[in-house]
Amino acid sequence: MKRLGCLLLLCISTCVVFWLLFFKTYASQYQDIKILNISPVSKTWHKYFRRLVLIKIPKEALTYKVAQHAEGSFYINSSFFDDNGTPNGLVIINHHAIQSNRIYKGGYFSIRKGKPQILYQLPQGMPEYVCQTRYVGIKNGIVNGALGKTPKNSTLKYRAVIGFNQNGDFYVLHSGRTGFVSMDELLNTAQAEGIVNALVFDSGSSLEVAFKTGTLNHEFKAYPDWIKSFCKIRKPSVYIIGDIP
Secondary structure: OHHHHHHHHHHHHHHHHHHHHHHOOOEEEEOOEEEEEEOOOOOOHHHHHOOEEEEEEOOOOOEEEEEOOOOOOEEEEOOOEOOOOOEOOOEEEOOEEEEOOOOOOOEEEEEEOOEEEEEOOOOOOOOOEEEEEOEEEEEOOEEOHHHHHOHHHHOOEOOEEEEEEOOOOEEEEEEOOOOOEOHHHHHHHHHHOOEEEEEEOOOHHHOEEEEEEOOEEEEEEOOOHHHHHHHOOOOOOOEEEEEOO
């Protein structure tokens, strides 16, 4: 009877752990900034085991800039880079172009006076901060379906997308530890959460996201720094960062 009781307790504990890890929707909040743990929009039976993290940052809550190092209350890696660590696409930091080669088409994450926006072509007069990607995920509420049709983007891996809802609130949707998703799943989930314009930057082994301020202590790295150092995996060379004004 004692063994049966221990076995029953073990089964209950295992079920609770699985529920906490995979099925429960976590939510943490500081002021109006929210971090949610959600499942991807997917027709697969195992979607509940593949968790995504959604960060909702109200308009005007942070001031933003682009930097070459992870810093600030909030940061996420951005630009793709080559084997030498050189960013792909235009990168402007404090009015200075550290990478001036623009990518044909794609989109820009542009910042003027701390306020971010997504642009599809740069206006006259350089913004203070810019980073560029060739991947536009969502434009005017419509998912870029062609983006998910390539073999590379149909595989399940760590991914992230950044964008804005109709009110101009800034959203970040990124993989959690079990969040291996395809590009279609990522973008369809972003659309379902109200994102109307979004860009896809570097992810996979490069993915680094953190929000640490007040009661929030959120951080995700695809690989810890010591593993990257041991395996000679390059750290990202460009970040979008934000601070509470």
